[in-house]
Amino acid sequence: MTFFGRFRYKARLTLKTPSTSTTIMKKKSASKSAFFNLRVLMGLCIVLAGVVLALGGLGTFSAITANSAQAQPKQQKPKILDIQGLPPGFDCSKIHDLGIDKMENLRAGRIMIACGAAQGGSSSPSSAFLRLTKDLLPAPLAYGAADVDLVTHPETFPNITQSETYTIANPDNPNQVLVAYNDSRGRNATPINISAVSVSTDGGLTFDRLTCPDVGGSCTVIGQGPFAGTEGDPVILYNKPTGKFFTVWIDTGCGGGGMGGYYSATPSDPHSWTHYCVHSGGSDDRESGWADNNPSSPFFGRMYVSWNDFARGQGIFVRHSNDNGVTWSNETQVTNSFIRDVQITGDPTNGDVYVAGMDEGGGGFPHNDINKIYRSTDGGVTFTNTYTGPTFPGPGVGAVGYFAVMFTDGGGYWRHEGWGEP
Template sequence: SAAPAATNAASPAAAPGFSPETPVKDAPDAVCALLDDAKVRATMSGMFETKLLLACGRENELGGVTSDAPASHAPTFGTDVLVNDPALDSGPSRTQSETSIARSETTGTICSAYNDSYSGVTAGTGYSGFSRSTDDGATFSDRGALGSASFGDTSMFWRKSDGKFYVGTLHSAGIGLWRSDDDCQTMTFVGNPHVGSGDDKELFAVDNNIASPYYGRIYMAWINFNAGARIFAIYSDNGTTWSAPLAISASGADVQGAWPAVAPNGDVYVSWVRWNPYSTGPIDIEVVRSTNGGTSFVQVTNPLTGGINPRAAGPTSACARPALNGNIRYLPSPQITVSPNGDLHVVYVRDPDGLNVGDVINVYYRRSTDNGATWEPEVLLNDDGTTTDQFFPTISAGPGGRIVSTWYDRRLDTANNLLFDYYMRASDDGGVTWQPSVRVTDGSSGVVLDPNLATCYHGDYDQQMQTASSVLVQWSDDRQVVNGTDPNVYFDTQAFSPDYVLDVTPASVGVCAPADAVYTVDIGSVLGYSDPVTLSTTSTPAGATVNFGTNPVNPPGSSTLTIGTGAVAAGNYAFDVNANSTSGSKSKTVGLDVFTAAPAAATLLTPANGAINVPQVPTFTWSAVPQAASYSIEVATDAAFTNVVASASGLTGTSYSGASLNTSTTYYWRLWADNTCGTGAYSATWSFTTEAAPGDCGPGSTPNILFSDDFESGASGWTTPGGIGANTWALGAGVSGTPHSGSFVYHADDVNTVSEQFLVSPAVALPTGQNPVTLKFWNYQEMEDGGASCYDGGLLEVSTDGGGSWTQV
């Protein structure tokens, strides 16, 4: 907005073709070519695409798509607080959106940053604005823009070690960082954490844990489209000197939306979305972890694998990229946070029921209590029960361990699925149980698309944060329309009241009757709640007896629940543990599996005994066994099972497909069931033979190896004759992380000019009458695509006349 900005520090040298303190103009052709790569352009953030269109003189490609969500419906103005000042805006572009927030633990000042198209388009002072509140968010003062070199995608943080606010944004030279030395009244340019014309979607995190070995360290994660479109991470201990960029996503993967978080012990996590491939393939949420201050990262278990990329057919066609109703371009990136006890929390979105049917997009949550090694079951956060859209979720962890998520929500417009509100949901017990969702906004909003920003841009993310007793929520909506466009940033404080928390562990108990089933009922205290909590159960199985060791419980406290099963029939049951106190009632459902005898032997189904041509990854199936709690399976190459090649236990269903076997091989398999009463007998042993691969010898025969070379002792007889351009084939070190490279491989480099580089084997004498004759080899490629064309490629050819002529295999 129109208030003056302080950008009085000198900037470092800019990348070629860019000026660090003026809007980008006359960008190099290689940079502008990113706009002509359909996949790259579709995965850009809206603000990076806007920056490149301006730099490349292609302003006519801004906007171009209008929203079909009504912007002229009667708005409701309640107690939601405006963060930016709309009175300072003028002209055709008035969008403030994509918010970031931080709070000083010293002064209590709240500093908010956001994308600001008025400042960029009309005022020429950059596309990033910020505002300040000194009264806990009751009012905000619009402090203007950061400067003409800023291009949005703001990331605000407060650094405890020096007591100052910082904000990072896209910058004309790559990525820029500003600092406030006066408690968010003005911002001073610090420098460029990274200089690069392909830098996009940067997010920062800071280590504010005094006990951490990296206290005060600032981390940044972003995607660099000019370095393989990979996610990178860097760190700094002073905001001016930064580590070398470290690629933390896989080469060749379609990724975007990096989100960093710092754990209390100094560990760093970064999450992002991966398409397989973009944009029609399934999506994964990937997470990496650093235990050495960002020096290196290792990937942990995905909280989501194989989700459906959310998108509505009509808007996706109109926007030429995945989009939601109202023509909102959609990037399904996750957010991640770490609670004070070290638990990891992530929110993400996916299509729950298939493309173009039913629901398009929902918000999900998962928790890990072991640094991402495993994840607890997925929780659907939007509890609306409709098929409307819920999107752009946020997550925060409070100082007491409360977890809060917010998101945009269309549940109040079931007829059209267009108008949106902002909702939140809280968990007082660290993500174990969740309160019902709460509407934050005082009025619904239509969708306004700014004609001077990238096509279908309506933000990509927001941020919220917590104090000990409340959550500070901000978002952007379009309820206040002036001259057809005036999306603004709003703020609300959601206070929490003293209450108790109910938790029951374990979630399910299995017993062999008449043994007792024992549970622990924990009653936690929120904000000092201490009123007694009375416990009870409902829906326990017939014949069960119930006893609470302590009842009522004074929070914080616990009680032991004992269920007597002497008169309970065998079966799988669920019952409710109930709690009641002056603040209200709560309930949790737990499982009870009662067994009265060890299970019988299982009956095998498939693969049938003696089956042939079975796939390398078979699906084993069997009949359900009464009173089976789980099954175990073994696969061996002999009937005595002395050479077991695959096994699994704890299987709760009646199928298994986790074994990858050799081709043309006879195998034997068996399984057994068990429960808390004992282990059942082995099933019958069945055999099967896997399908043959090209060149396989039949079962019982062995191949005659005519030629083999692993380059571990040199490469005798191999030649690299001339072709077109330089021949870079050379024997070098193996490829780290690949299973077959060994210590040495032949390697060729990608070059910037047209080349044809040959690597020729020694002659191999092929016998007659010994068919089939096959060639097998391992190879690894990193190839650069060129959009509609190919930059790189590999060919395999064979010559039968001593190299006089070649035929492609």
């Protein structure tokens, strides 16, 4: 990281008064004599003028040097970096060609920051004040007073950030609620582990963040979650035929940057999760999922995952599993060009599957967006574009690269413009 600052130059001028004269004369204050002495005044003016010219010349010289340097084109060498979780020797000049500047997952963000193409975040200095304010406010003004904290077990600064929750309740046991989310707790773990799940067994009154007390089963590092090798971007599904929960993340164990996760029938036990892959790839992004848990549906038990594959034209693809997650079908290509995958969902009455997408108008700011819906009536084998909405201005006040931002402070807040189920 490079820091730019201003340098302050301080000129110091030292005046020496002549030694005391032996000539008999009227005694005066030495300071007054020096101040009103014409020769001293002239010397002072010359010195000050020299200082001013020197400083001005320095600025002019700097400007000339800068302009000269700018006028002479430099041969830029490719920036090659070894980035955690990637094969050694990543070429930062390929960011745009690979679509990394359009991706939303934390793996892509890590690459952008490492290559100097994006600015990393930092903790808010006002967070402690806001927490104190909340505690001091009387009800009902205590904002969030009924909220339940998902983040249990110790945390170590600065790895204390969580984001992007995905919540699901067990339809066969409403007391069992799981929330998947990004968690920076394991960003320095080997392998990386920035995914987390908090489990409630009392209908959401309390939650426990899955944390490994020892090594065994899916627990590989004490004090971390059981999802080693995953890089966030949470999805969690419930498979009714088996009573298992399936998490889906960007997974380094599935081709380096594909989609996979862990499943468990006893999710409260951090040792009980088993790894699997949905798709082995190197540039998967913005995955979403849906499970058909209606026993009367012609596709009962089928699980679906959609995503943008930036290694194949940046289009939307869908895979499904007919055997409760043991195997996953070859993907169906929903779009031939870049349309952001917003969310996949389904009609529980007849098993139809819908994918919501968004044409983001080339990104940046300002730009226009278009909502799109794609429908499948054959269990995700084929999809048809059944709805294209009108254009509307994308939200934001500016842009950092491809993404629009909500604030004018130069970035840090990237905003995805479509979210949730259609």
